[in-house]
Each structure stands twice: as structure tokens, then as C-alpha cells.
Amino acid sequence: MLAELTANAVADAESRRAERPLAEVESAALARPAAIDALAALRPAQHVKVIAEIKRSSPSRGSLAAIDDPAALARTYELGGASAISVLTEGRKFGGSLADLESVRQAVSLPVLRKDFIATPYQVFEARAAGADLVLLIVAALDDDTLRELYALITELGMTALVETHSADELDRAAQLGARLIGVNARDLTTFELDRDLFGRLADRFPEGAIRVAESAVLTAADVAHYRAAGADAVLVGEALVTGDPISNLSAFMAV
Ligand SMILES: O=P(O)(O)OC[C@@H](O)[C@@H](O)c1c[nH]c2ccccc12
Numbered sequence: 147m148l149a150e151l152t153a154n155a156v157a158d159a160e161s162r163r164a165e166r167p168l169a170e171v172e173s174a175a176l177a178r179p180a181a182i183d184a185l186a187a188l189r190p191a192q193h194v195k196v197i198a199e200i201k202r203s204s205p206s207r208g209s210l211a212a213i214d215d216p217a218a219l220a221r222t223y224e225l226g227g228a229s230a231i232s233v234l235t236e237g238r239k240f241g242g243s244l245a246d247l248e249s250v251r252q253a254v255s256l257p258v259l260r261k262d263f264i265a266t267p268y269q270v271f272e273a274r275a276a277g278a279d280l281v282l283l284i285v286a287a288l289d290d291d292t293l294r295e296l297y298a299l300i301t302e303l304g305m306t307a308l309v310e311t312h313s314a315d316e317l318d319r320a321a322q323l324g325a326r327l328i329g330v331n332a333r334d335l336t337t338f339e340l341d342r343d344l345f346g347r348l349a350d351r352f353p354e355g356a357i358r359v360a361e362s363a364v365l366t367a368a369d370v371a372h373y374r375a376a377g378a379d380a381v382l383v384g385e386a387l388v389t390g391d392p393i394s395n396l397s398a399f400m401a402v
Contacts, residue, residue: 202241251277
């Protein structure tokens, strides 16, 4: 499934490229004001940092929320105390778009993550051109050369990579990159199975000084407490915020 999601995302980027060539997206990316320092925004603190996600649907959970106005939801997240906003831009299975990211960028002053299946430089330039400050890189989807190339490009453009892992081996690959912001996704993107204890098992393997993000399956404050006790500096939350009351959920999560 991960290979298919990635191949589709790359194919969709190729069709956009036919309309808007690389050189054009590259100059739009370079013309943007500097990206927001996401590492500063997500720096470990007394309370857990929340990366609040805008997600309409997913292949594992189906349809979650209509979200007619992603900018309004992003403002609510900002008001509720989120430290960064994640915007799913994948269109086929997650119902997102780069237009969502652009409207969110204009609505908030928090760092914004492009959450997608990124495998080409074109997609990284698109992210920056749309105003992203962070770009997700899924280690399981990328060979080492591509991972390095994309990581270097993200950094060169002044953005921060959120490097997503799902095993000890992938976490080691993230560490070898020099990644400063590393996530462990509780959901296996190949089988969609959830393993809430994976973060805890891998917590000791994070490189010194990296910001530790627990991704997925946070529905209640108890789930946040579980990840926090295992060493998470930040949690990435989608479903609970798009289906529940975002303000009260954010305040409950941050009170942990
Ligand atoms: O909705 P949840 O269970 O709170 O999960 C959010 C986020 O972790 C999840 O959307 C996610 C994590 N990694 C991804 C990679 C691609 C798409 C989506 C994701």
C-alpha cells in the first residue's frame, strides 16, 4: 500500500508538472519569505507539543470530516495552542490538496507541514512554493540515496524535514541522515496495523538532541500520557481533532 500511495503521489505530481514546469515552481519556492523555524516551535517543553493535522479521510479510517474551510480549522488549532499544523495534501485517499496548504499558510503564523508521499524534488519545491515550513519524509518509502537527496533539498530551502520511521532500522537510517525531528508512526503504512507501543520500544534509539514525535492513534489524553511517559516531546494528532471538539481536545492533551 505504501508503494502504491507513493507511486500515485508521484504520478499526480508529474501531471501537475506538465502544467507547471519545475523551473517555475522552483522560482516560486525561492521567492517565498523565509520558512518558519519549526525546530524552535517544537523544541521540548514542560508540556507536550501538538502537531495538529487537517485530514478529511484516510485509507485506513475512511471518511472522517468534510472540512470545507481548512483555514478556519487551522485558526482554531492555533487558538487552541497547537505548535504546528500538518496538512494532508494527498488527494486520492486523504482528500487533500496543495490549495489546502496554501490557504492554511495564509491563515496562521504557526509552522505548516506538507504531509504527503514525497519522493521527488519537484514535490519538495511545490511544498515550499505553497508556503510549507516542514516536509514529511517517510523512510520506508525511500531508498537511501533519495532520502539523502530530499533531506538535503528540504534543508537547503530552509525547511525542516519530519522524518517518519516505523522500526529500529528505519530510526537508525533517520539518525544517519542527521535528522533533528523524527517521528515514529504507530500505524504501519503497509498493513495499516496499529502498534501503540512501538514508540516506547524505540524511544531509546533516538539520536541525542533529536525532537521525538509520536504519530497516530492519539484519541484521548490517556493516549498522550502514554506517549509522554515513553519520552515523546510532541504528538501528531489527526482524527481526534477533525472528528471531535478541537479546542477541548487540544487543551486536554496539553494538560497532560
Ligand atoms: O489520525 P491520527 O491517527 O491521529 O494520525 C495522524 C497522523 O499521524 C497520520 O495521519 C499519519 C502519520 N503518518 C502519515 C503518513 C501519511 C499519511 C498520514 C499519516
